[in-house]
Amino acid sequence: MQEARRRVVVTGVGAVTPMASNAEDTWKGILAGRSAVDYTTLFDASTFPTTFSGQVRDEAVVRRFDGDEELSHSGRNVRFALVAAQQAFEDSRLHGDEIDKRRMGVYLGAGEGPGECLKFGQILAETWNGAGVDTAAFIRKALRAFNSLTEIFQEPNVTAGLIARRLALLGPNMTCLTACAASSQALGEAAAIIRRNDADIMMAGGTHSMLHPFGLAGFNLLTALSQRNDAPQRASRPFDKGRDGFVLSEGAAMLVLEELSWAEARGARIYGEFLGYGTTGDAYRVTDMHPEGRSAKSAMRMAIADAGLRPEDVDYINAHGTSTGVNDRVETVAIKEVFGEHAKKLPVSSTKSSIGHLIAAAGAIEAIICLFAIRDSMLPPTINYEEPDAGLDLDYVPNKARKAQIKVALSNSFGFGGQNVSIALGKYPR
Amino acid sequence: MPRRVVVTGIGIVSPLGLKAAAHFEGLVSGKCGIAAITAFEVGDFPVRAAGEVKDFKGNKFLKNRKAIKMMARDIQLSVAAASLAAADAGVYDGAPDPTRFGVSMGAGLIPTELDELAAGAAVSVDGAKQFDLRRFGKEGLANLFPLWLLKYLPNMLNSHVAIEYDAQGPNNCITAGNASGVLAIGEAARVIERDQADLMLAGAAETKIHPLSLVRLYLAGKLSTAADMTERGTRPFGPRRSGLAASEGGAVAVLEEEGHARARGARVYAEIAGFGSSCGGQLVPEVSADACGALEAMRQAIADAGMTAGDVDAVFADASGLPEDEVEARAIADALGAGRAVTATRGALGHMMSAAGAADVCVAAMSIAKGVVPGTLGTDGTGDMPIDVISEARSGEYGAILVNAFSFGGQTSSIILKKHA
Numbered sequence: 001m002q003e004a005r006r007r008v009v010v011t012g013v014g015a016v017t018p019m020a021s022n023a024e025d026t027w028k029g030i031l032a033g034r035s036a037v038d039y040t041t042l043f044d045a046s047t048f049p050t051t052f053s054g055q056v057r058d059e060a061v062v063r064r065f066d067g068d069e070e071l072s073h074s075g076r077n078v079r080f081a082l083v084a085a086q087q088a089f090e091d092s093r094l095h096g097d098e099i100d101k102r103r104m105g106v107y108l109g110a111g112e113g114p115g116e117c118l119k120f121g122q123i124l125a126e127t128w129n130g131a132g133v134d135t136a137a138f139i140r141k142a143l144r145a146f147n148s149l150t151e152i153f154q155e156p157n158v159t160a161g162l163i164a165r166r167l168a169l170l171g172p173n174m175t176c177l178t179a180c181a182a183s184s185q186a187l188g189e190a191a192a193i194i195r196r197n198d199a200d201i202m203m204a205g206g207t208h209s210m211l212h213p214f215g216l217a218g219f220n221l222l223t224a225l226s227q228r229n230d231a232p233q234r235a236s237r238p239f240d241k242g243r244d245g246f247v248l249s250e251g252a253a254m255l256v257l258e259e260l261s262w263a264e265a266r267g268a269r270i271y272g273e274f275l276g277y278g279t280t281g282d283a284y285r286v287t288d289m290h291p292e293g294r295s296a297k298s299a300m301r302m303a304i305a306d307a308g309l310r311p312e313d314v315d316y317i318n319a320h321g322t323s324t325g326v327n328d329r330v331e332t333v334a335i336k337e338v339f340g341e342h343a344k345k346l347p348v349s350s351t352k353s354s355i356g357h358l359i360a361a362a363g364a365i366e367a368i369i370c371l372f373a374i375r376d377s378m379l380p381p382t383i384n385y386e387e388p389d390a391g392l393d394l395d396y397v398p399n400k401a402r403k404a405q406i407k408v409a410l411s412n413s414f415g416f417g418g419q420n421v422s423i424a425l426g427k428y429p430r
Numbered sequence: 431m432p433r434r435v436v437v438t439g440i441g442i443v444s445p446l447g448l449k450a451a452a453h454f455e456g457l458v459s460g461k462c463g464i465a466a467i468t469a470f471e472v473g474d475f476p477v478r479a480a481g482e483v484k485d486f487k488g489n490k491f492l493k494n495r496k497a498i499k500m501m502a503r504d505i506q507l508s509v510a511a512a513s514l515a516a517a518d519a520g521v522y523d524g525a526p527d528p529t530r531f532g533v534s535m536g537a538g539l540i541p542t543e544l545d546e547l548a549a550g551a552a553v554s555v556d557g558a559k560q561f562d563l564r565r566f567g568k569e570g571l572a573n574l575f576p577l578w579l580l581k582y583l584p585n586m587l588n589s590h591v592a593i594e595y596d597a598q599g600p601n602n603c604i605t606a607g608n609a610s611g612v613l614a615i616g617e618a619a620r621v622i623e624r625d626q627a628d629l630m631l632a633g634a635a636e637t638k639i640h641p642l643s644l645v646r647l648y649l650a651g652k653l654s655t656a657a658d659m660t661e662r663g664t665r666p667f668g669p670r671r672s673g674l675a676a677s678e679g680g681a682v683a684v685l686e687e688e689g690h691a692r693a694r695g696a697r698v699y700a701e702i703a704g705f706g707s708s709c710g711g712q713l714v715p716e717v718s719a720d721a722c723g724a725l726e727a728m729r730q731a732i733a734d735a736g737m738t739a740g741d742v743d744a745v746f747a748d749a750s751g752l753p754e755d756e757v758e759a760r761a762i763a764d765a766l767g768a769g770r771a772v773t774a775t776r777g778a779l780g781h782m783m784s785a786a787g788a789a790d791v792c793v794a795a796m797s798i799a800k801g802v803v804p805g806t807l808g809t810d811g812t813g814d815m816p817i818d819v820i821s822e823a824r825s826g827e828y829g830a831i832l833v834n835a836f837s838f839g840g841q842t843s844s845i846i847l848k849k850h851a
Binding site for chain 1: 470471472473474475497500528529532533537538539542544545547548549550551552554555559560561563564565566567568570571574575576577578579580583584585586588589590592593595596597598599600601602603604605606607609610613617620623624626641642644645646648649650651706707708709710722723726730734837838839840841842
């Protein structure tokens, strides 16, 4: 006889976003319909096709580690992550010594560090010989210019190692980087680790800052970003007819996942239950989504099936909703097909309209938003929604938050290359 | 009954050759894959040798050869290894059900090809020849390849593989440093176990044969400058070890649910028996990898396999010629006791980083199937380390082999393969 599956709940959350340096205030800003997008000041982006972003403007968060020797060369991504993880851990009211430290692990969807773009650009310019880079000269100059610790901090896995040591979470430790789906993937895999009894507690989430000259350049070259330079706050407008690309943001979000019976035994406050996880690959093109959202649909179906639910049990979808022409159309088509008649009364909103796209950290903050929506019985709005687009006719919760009972929320995250992840979160007790 | 996972296909491209058999036979016969760096001019850089994959043409391994222009070398190594593995397993034309066919790849940080970014940087200098962001934002961008970013995203290793083999199932990309290859394979086995897929292409690929990567490794104090490493490798565990050799490669295994493999008459190399991962929390390079993390990963893998330490017949170590090799030696002794045959392939191959652990998993599966474990090239004793490092290939019956892969960031991973019965 098969044993009942171990259930996983969320008992702590933490976040650093462009809206606020914690999860609750981020949520309040989103409910109030505010935009956290503004002109980029982290570096001179004034001549780039896009001059604005979802920059974390609370420099205290970044400076908090200034005296910390070990972190002296760490990037913003690492610092955001440590703040968010510390918040989540404190929020869970775990002390850390009530359980074998090897039963607590870390699974992040974490991006690379920002690196030293200006130095790199300078060396490249100096060693360019008209046809190519003089590699011998490049190596000579780079050895002098680069700092070994700064380079080490660019590795995506450093963050998960630091969190493990600082919070003494010495169980399974992994990092994935499936583009914009990464932290939803991390949550799904972390939950799978608990279900399988390889750990009882997992710190799971994401962190990323591609808000540096080469990151901005990369996305601008793909023409993936909005160029609404005259009105940054109105740039992220998912599902609206006038959408012209996503808004690049930075930040981190962390969730403490915990095995249910253990969490209940210690009297933990429970935000909600992690119900299901779906992951698929488009297997189509690295440049485009599959036009019918083939594997986006199967990811949603897989998450719903994994949760033991039917599509009509889903009360709210936090969409990937990037505000690009293609994503919002394909996602709408996919939702209509998966949910059929139920799609007509199923609220679907994109909180990227308020906080932009946190890339590898996007899924984790959106999971927290889903849990808060369930807790507060409030649907977060899609702001900047002004003009309907042909065929995009779901209930996008336009512009104003509204009351609704939510027992089950689904969060979609789709990434470049055709990474599709969908996770289902539910009210606890149901 | 839990679903069992077996290895039914193997593909490797490495400094020892462009197929798994060449890699395996090269290791068994004691070949060294480390040679003078030919990929680019290194000038007066103190390190002269590395493990290059020679005569490698990525497009030869592609169904859609045009896709090559979208692929950094790491990605090319990934699709090449996947191509060999898929052919070996008989799934080159796809799986019976594409939605039950997934991909799990380990990847490293992929630096831009220098020429590509330099074309933009060179036109972005001001009158004083200083790189100027205001120019870069306009003139610089105009000189860059529009799809530049997509060539360097780590998940493109798995995305391109999914496209080539129409694998529409679960798809993940593990970026846990040098532990990534073993973690990607272990995670893929978990996906099959929990019934979200029947077949997975799982492995890793990475190159450090890149000017910036060499600089990074050198600054971190990882690279050996030993003159004889082109013949004797980097002497893992040895008293005269002096660092690792940068290297590159790709290794992919086809993992398959046992019943699925049986139903289609697939040849089975070995079974995935157990998997464990942990974190020692070590970060700063001067501090050696924490033995606790290594020990914990091995113990978890043994427990997960339902085995005892005595069941493990051989160990493929993470050791690569770094000071930390000693920490692993003690952890192996603590986890398994003395007398286990320990081999370390990173001496002969250089450190293929993410791909190193994935290649070792593949070689371990072949060792079980063929009854021979490769030796450790260039080993000159282990000082007072309490383990039995084998210098020559050793034939025998291998019931279970444990493979270690640890990252510089503290992640540890161990996986156990066993004879399929």
